[in-house]
Amino acid sequence: MKITKAIIALLCIALCLIGFSGCEKTTVGKDEIQETPSTEQKEDTTEGSMLEGFQFSLVWSCYGDSSYDSESGKLIKSKIQENPEDYITVCHLADSQKKQIYDLIQDLDITSYPDKYNPHDDSLMTCPPMTLILSVKTNSFEKTVAANDIAIEFNASNGKGQKFLDTCQAIINILTETDEWKALPEIKRAFC
Numbered sequence: 001m002k003i004t005k006a007i008i009a010l011l012c013i014a015l016c017l018i019g020f021s022g023c024e025k026t027t028v029g030k031d032e033i034q035e036t037p038s039t040e041q042k043e044d045t046t047e048g049s050m051l052e053g054f055q056f057s058l059v060w061s062c063y064g065d066s067s068y069d070s071e072s073g074k075l076i077k078s079k080i081q082e083n084p085e086d087y088i089t090v091c092h093l094a095d096s097q098k099k100q101i102y103d104l105i106q107d108l109d110i111t112s113y114p115d116k117y118n119p120h121d122d123s124l125m126t127c128p129p130m131t132l133i134l135s136v137k138t139n140s141f142e143k144t145v146a147a148n149d150i151a152i153e154f155n156a157s158n159g160k161g162q163k164f165l166d167t168c169q170a171i172i173n174i175l176t177e178t179d180e181w182k183a184l185p186e187i188k189r190a191f192c
Contacts, residue, residue: 056134062128066172074088089184090180104170111143117145118147130147131148132147133146
């Protein structure tokens, strides 16, 4: 009799595990839980459909001198040069680059940041200051985090600030490694 109860208990546990293996819990907000497909189910989704509707833009450098907008492909190396039109081009990222940026932003959890943000201690300032404005848009979601007039420093004294700076720096590195960026003239006049 004891063996039968043990077998029934094991079968119940196995059935529960099988029933729940198709989903994993993901924290969405502070107290909100959302069920999302497991990794096995996510693999069925093509990269193109996963990124469908995903657009981002990033403004960076002193006074926001450089920028990129994935929707238009507009890449600006510098707006303050003598002939600023020479420092503008169109750059459509490869799917692998866009996926890499998508993953970086998803890992950042951009919804947890306020619209106006300083990743540094408020007492840390540099002259000139730096601007980082990261915007994300999908078919159902839009969010912008603007870090205006912050210290030109990619080391924060807190983990959340460091994550934001690291994410922006990683995106900047992807953009500045493109052939389109490298083909633009060297910056002759810069604030920083």
